[in-house]
Amino acid sequence: MAKKILNVGMVGYGFMGRTHSNAFLQAPRYFDLPYQPVLKAICARSAERVKGFAENWGYQTIETDWRKLIERKDIDLIDIASPNNTHAEIAIAAAQAGKMVMCEKPLGRTAAEARTMVAAVESAGVPNMVWYNYRRVPAVTLIKKLLDEGRFGRIFHYRSKFLQDWTISSDLPQGGEALWRLDVDVAGSGVTGDLLAHNIDMAMWLNGPITEVVATTETFIKERKHNLTGKVEPVGIDDASIFICRFANGSLATFEATRYARGHKALFTLEVNGEHASAKWDLHDLHRLEFFDHRDESQLRGWKSIHITDSDHPYMKHWWVPGLQIGYEHTFVHQVADFVESLAAGKSCSPTFADGLATDCVTDAVLRSAKTRQWEKVLLG
C-alpha cells in the first residue's frame, strides 16, 4: 500500500534550511512513518542560489517569492527556516492558506508577535510546530521520561547555560546573511532569543512553568561594522543574558547565555536536582546522560555516565547498535518523525506554536527585567 504523501515547501536555505531538509529526507529511512515527506519546493530570494540548493537536496521545484509558495495547491506544509523577522508574516499567511506550519525558533521576535502567530494557526486549525530540536536529543527525552515517572521527587533546583565564544573579536561585523543574528532588527534580540530560548523551552518542558525572573544583560562590544550599511553602527543585541527565576513547582533556577565564554563552542547544559535523583546533560557530549540516584546503595552512590545508544533509549532503536553515537542533525530527524506520527494520529505535536509563545513570554520577561532591574512576572495570555 502506498504511503500518503506530505508535500513540503521550505522557506530559507541557510544553516536551518540544511538541517530541516536533511530531516525530511532521513526520517522516512529510519522510522516507519505513515506519511512520506516529499521535498516539493524550496523558496528563497536568490534564484541562482536556490537552484543550487534544490539540486543538492533534491527539491522538485523552486520559488523565489514565499507568497507564491503558499498559494501553491501542491504544498501541504510550509516550513519556515528563514531569519526571525520573517517568521510571523509567513506563518500567518501560510495558516490562512490552510497549510500546516513549522517554524524555526524563536517563534516571534517578541511575545506580541508570537501571539499573532498562535492566533493564526489556532483560528485556521492547522497542525503547527516550532523547531526546538533539542527536546529530541535522546538523553534529554529520557530525562523527561524519568521526571514524568516521578523518579526525582520534589524538585529543588534547575540550572541551564548556553555558552559560546564566537563573537569575542571586535573585528566581527554585524548584519547580512551570515551574521543576521547580530542585527537586532532581524533577530529581535541577541542571545536571549537565540540561545536562552532553547534553555527555556527545554526547562519548561521538563520542569513546568516559570513564574518570575530577575535578569541582567550586557553588550560587551557596543559598536560593530554593519554589513548592510558598511558603517560602524551601535550593536542592539545582548551579548550575554543571565537570569534567576522561580518555577511554579517551587524550585529555583539560574540561566545564562553568552557568546563571550572563551573555550565553549555551543555548550548547552542542564541540570535538575530533585529530592531523590539528579540529572545532567550537555550538548558537547549529547549522547551521554549523567544521572545520580540517591536510592542506590550508600557506598556505591555516584554519578552515572549513561551512553545513550541502546535500543531501549528514546529513538535509538531506529539507528545503530549499542555504543555507536548519533549527532546533532538527528534531533531534527526525530522531530519530523514525531510530527508525522502525530499528524497521522490527529494529535498536535509539541512544541506547538502555543509552546513557542510560552517561551517568548519568558524571554520578554527576561529582557524587561534587564531594563527595569526588577523581578518581573512572566505574563501569559
Place this chain on the structure above:
Amino acid sequence: MAKKILNVGMVGYGFMGRTHSNAFLQAPRYFDLPYQPVLKAICARSAERVKGFAENWGYQTIETDWRKLIERKDIDLIDIASPNNTHAEIAIAAAQAGKMVMCEKPLGRTAAEARTMVAAVESAGVPNMVWYNYRRVPAVTLIKKLLDEGRFGRIFHYRSKFLQDWTISSDLPQGGEALWRLDVDVAGSGVTGDLLAHNIDMAMWLNGPITEVVATTETFIKERKHNLTGKVEPVGIDDASIFICRFANGSLATFEATRYARGHKALFTLEVNGEHASAKWDLHDLHRLEFFDHRDESQLRGWKSIHITDSDHPYMKHWWVPGLQIGYEHTFVHQVADFVESLAAGKSCSPTFADGLATDCVTDAVLRSAKTRQWEKVLLG
C-alpha cells in the same frame, strides 16, 4: 554541467547494508563530489525483504543472485556488505567483470583468502577499497595528520582495545542471520577478525607495519545453541584476543579485543605515545581527541580534550557549526566522499584491498601465535 554518474550495486541488506546505503545518499549532499552515486541495485537472497530494503533506501532495482548483479552493464561498482564468507567469491567475480569493488572488513577470513582478492583486483586493474570506516573519524584522521607532520617525534608506545559485552550470556545462540559473527564458518574468526581487524588497520595506518606478535585467545563459553542446526554446538570463534607486538619503527604495543568486558558497548580505543606528544581517542566519544604536547609551557602541560567540530578539523567544514557533533554513520559518508574524489583523480583510495590484506596478515599471525604459544612474525607477500 551534469555530474558523472556512479552506479552502485550493493550486496547485503544487514547492518552494513544500511550504513553503506546511507553513505552513498548523504555523501553528495554534504560534499561537492565529481560523481553522483546512484543506488542502482540491491541484491540479497530474500526477494521480499530485498524489496522492502530497496523501497526504504531508494534503490532503483533489485536482484536476488549476486552473479546477475555482476553481469549487469548498468552497474559500475559492486559494494559487498554481506557476511565474511561471501567476500572473496563476490569480489573476485566482480573484479573479473571489470567492476570497481568495495568490500566490508575483514577483507578475507584469512590472509590466504585475501591474497586471492588482491590478486583479482590488481589483475583487473579496478578501483577497490575496504570499509575500515574508523580511519575517517575526524579525530582519528587528525591524529594521522599530526603524526605525518612529525609532531610526536620517535614513537615509543601504541595501545588499542576494542571492548564489548554483548555475548556474555550463555543463552545467546550462535549462527543465522543476526548472529553469524559467532559462527566460525561464516565469520572466519571471532573478535580477532571482527574487532581487532579495526584496531590493526588503524594502528598500521598511523604507526606503520607490525613485525611480530605474541598472542593469546580464549573462548569463555564453549558451547552454544546453533540457530541453523537447532543443536548445541561447540563454539569455534575466539571470544577474546590479546596480543603484544612490535612495530617496524621500534615501538611496543598491546592490543585487546573481547566481547566479555562488562560495561563496554563498543569501546574502541587508541593511544600513541611519542617523544614529544601523545594522543588518545575512543569510539564512545568519537568527536573528541585527547592530546598532550610536552612542548607546552611546563606549568600548563596537560591532556587537552579537543572537541573535533571546527571547520579546520578533518571533514568537519562539510557538516554543521563548531560544537555540534557528528555520529557513527558519518565515517562511511567520508569514505564514500574520499573514494569518489580519488576516483576522479585517478588515484587509489586507501584502505585498498592491499591494505586489507596487510591487516589479515596480522590477524593470521595473532591466531597462529595463540596456537603455537610463540612469537610469530607477520608474514607478508
Place this chain on the structure above:
Amino acid sequence: MAKKILNVGMVGYGFMGRTHSNAFLQAPRYFDLPYQPVLKAICARSAERVKGFAENWGYQTIETDWRKLIERKDIDLIDIASPNNTHAEIAIAAAQAGKMVMCEKPLGRTAAEARTMVAAVESAGVPNMVWYNYRRVPAVTLIKKLLDEGRFGRIFHYRSKFLQDWTISSDLPQGGEALWRLDVDVAGSGVTGDLLAHNIDMAMWLNGPITEVVATTETFIKERKHNLTGKVEPVGIDDASIFICRFANGSLATFEATRYARGHKALFTLEVNGEHASAKWDLHDLHRLEFFDHRDESQLRGWKSIHITDSDHPYMKHWWVPGLQIGYEHTFVHQVADFVESLAAGKSCSPTFADGLATDCVTDAVLRSAKTRQWEKVLLG
C-alpha cells in the same frame, strides 16, 4: 640555630579544630619555616573532651575558658575554630591582649560584627588572618598567578557554585554541637555565610571587587526539631542562596550555594572566562585545573586538564613527586606556612580580617537583596 617559637592557643575542637591542629603540625615538616609553631594550649568548654583532643594532637596544656587562654603570657597566637557566634568576642579580646589572631570563616555573622573585629586588630596592630583555606588549593593559586600575569585579557564572566545535599531529609534536626550550622542564632545565616562566603572570597581575590548583586534565597524545609530545645522550631537559615552580580572590572557573574543539590557532596566550583583564556576548577577533583587558551593553534584548541602535582605548581615542590595528589587538609597547611613566612617578613598575610570583612559586605548585600527583591550595592567602609 634554633628556630623562633610560635606558641598557638586554639579555641575549638570540632572539625575545624582538627584541620587547624593538623596544619600547625604538618607545615614545619614540609616547609622550611622561620618559626616553629607549637601547640601550646587547646581551649573548649568540656574539660574531659578537651583533654582527649589535647592528647591526640599533642597540645601541651588545656583551658576551658577562652578568657584565661587569652590572658596567658605563653601564647603568641589565638586561633579561633569555634562556631560563628563566638568569633567576634574572642577575636576582639585576643587583639586587645596583643595576640595575633586567626579566625575561621566567615569573619563575623554580619558585616557589622566583622567591622568591630577589623577595628580591633587594626587598632592593636596584630597580625591577623581568616581561614579561607581554598585560596591555597594549588590549582586555585595557579589561576590567581595566571590572572595576575594578564593571560586572560579582559574578563567577561565568572561563575561559582557550592553544591551540597546533606540537609534534604526533613528528619535532620537543627542546633547543638554537630548541627549549629542550621541554627541561625549561632551561624548567622545558612549557606550564604557557610558556603557562598568561600565562593565570594575566592572570586574577589581572583577577579576583584563585586559592586552590586541581586539575589534570592529559599528555606525549603521550614521547621525542624531543635536539638537544644527539643521542640520543632522554625528554621531561620537559608537553605539555598543564588545571586547575579557585576564586578568592578565589568564582568558578569552567577553564584549559587545550596544544601539541596542531590548528588553533590561539596562541589565548590569556579569558572572564569576572559578574552584570551578561561579556567575551571572544582573541589571534588581539587588537584586538577582545567585551562583553555585561545592562543593555542586553532585545530588543537581544547580544555586542558592539568594534574597539579608538579614541582613548578604552587606549593607542590614541598610534597611528593609528579602524579601524586594531595588532599583537603593540605590547604590549611599551606595557609600556616604562608602566615609564618609573612610574619617573619613583617608582612600581613591575606586573607586578612579586612579581606574577611569585604566578603561579609557582599554576603550582607546578598541577604539584603533577597529581602528587598532589588539590586543592592555592596556597601563598604
Place this chain on the structure above:
Amino acid sequence: MAKKILNVGMVGYGFMGRTHSNAFLQAPRYFDLPYQPVLKAICARSAERVKGFAENWGYQTIETDWRKLIERKDIDLIDIASPNNTHAEIAIAAAQAGKMVMCEKPLGRTAAEARTMVAAVESAGVPNMVWYNYRRVPAVTLIKKLLDEGRFGRIFHYRSKFLQDWTISSDLPQGGEALWRLDVDVAGSGVTGDLLAHNIDMAMWLNGPITEVVATTETFIKERKHNLTGKVEPVGIDDASIFICRFANGSLATFEATRYARGHKALFTLEVNGEHASAKWDLHDLHRLEFFDHRDESQLRGWKSIHITDSDHPYMKHWWVPGLQIGYEHTFVHQVADFVESLAAGKSCSPTFADGLATDCVTDAVLRSAKTRQWEKVLLG
C-alpha cells in the same frame, strides 16, 4: 591508660623515608590505635643529613650504621626505606635480632633474594610487612570488598598499567642517590620491579594467583652517563615491560609499565571485568572509583563515578567529611594503622613478606619470558 609504645627504627631518609615517617606520625592522630608508634631512631650513612632529617620529623636519635640500629634494645621495629639492594641484608639481620620488619617494595631484587627474607622472618617468627601502599587507597580497598562479596561473578578480564614519562630525555644520567632506580645493580630491574610490582601485588590481591606470563621488555635508551663513575655506561634496566597473563581463576590480563608514556606522570590504572560488574581505578584521581553494574535497570546502566569520601567508604570515617578528598601519603597512614591493629590482635598484616615474595615470583617470570620469548610459568616455593 597509657598506650603501649612501638619504637620504630627507620633506615633511609629518601622519598620513602618521608612517607613512612609521616605515616607513623599521622596514624595515631586519625586512628584510635592500640599502640603508640614512636620515631625512636633514624639511620642513614650521612651523619649531617640524617641529623637534619631527624630534626624535621622528630626522631629522637640517629644512627649511621644500620647494624647498630638493629642491635639497639630500645627498637621494636625496623622499617627499611633504603634502596632495593639493601633490603635483604637488613631485613634478615633485623629478623634474626628479633625485630619486627617492614620493608619497602619490591621485597627482593629477585625471587631468590626474597625467599631468603621470607625464611628469615618466618624462622624468627617476627611480624613483617611490605609497603605495597596502593592496596590501601580507599577506592582500591572497596574494590577488594566488592570482589570478596561476589558482586562481579566470574571474572573474565583484568588489565593494569603504570605509565610514567620522566626518563625520556637521553640527558638524564643513571645512578647515585636520586637516580638509583636507573642503576640495575641497585634496583635489580627497571620498571618491572619498580612499577609492575605494584600492579602485580594489587592484581593478585584482588584477582588471585597469576599462573603464566608472556612478556617483552625494552630499553629505549641504551647508554646513559653514570653518576657514580662519571662515564657513559650501558643501561641495564628495562624502560618498558609489558606482559599478557592468565590467572588461576581463568581470566586473561594485560599489564604494562613504562617510563616512556609521554603525558603520564604516575598513571597506575586497573580495570576488572566480571560477569555482572566491572570496576576501574587510577592513581591520578585516586579518590574516585568507576563502577558498572549490569544488574542496574537496563535504560539506566552506565559507569558510576563514585567519590570515595563518605564515612562508609574504607578508612574515610577517620578523615574529613563527604566531598573532601585525601591524597597519596594517606595510603601509608592506613598501612601503619592496619599493621598496628593486626599486631594488637596477634595477626599478620598483609602484604606480608610471603606476599612480597609471590610478587617477586611473577616479576621473575616476566623478566625470564622477556629473555626466552616463551610463555613462562610462575614458579613458586
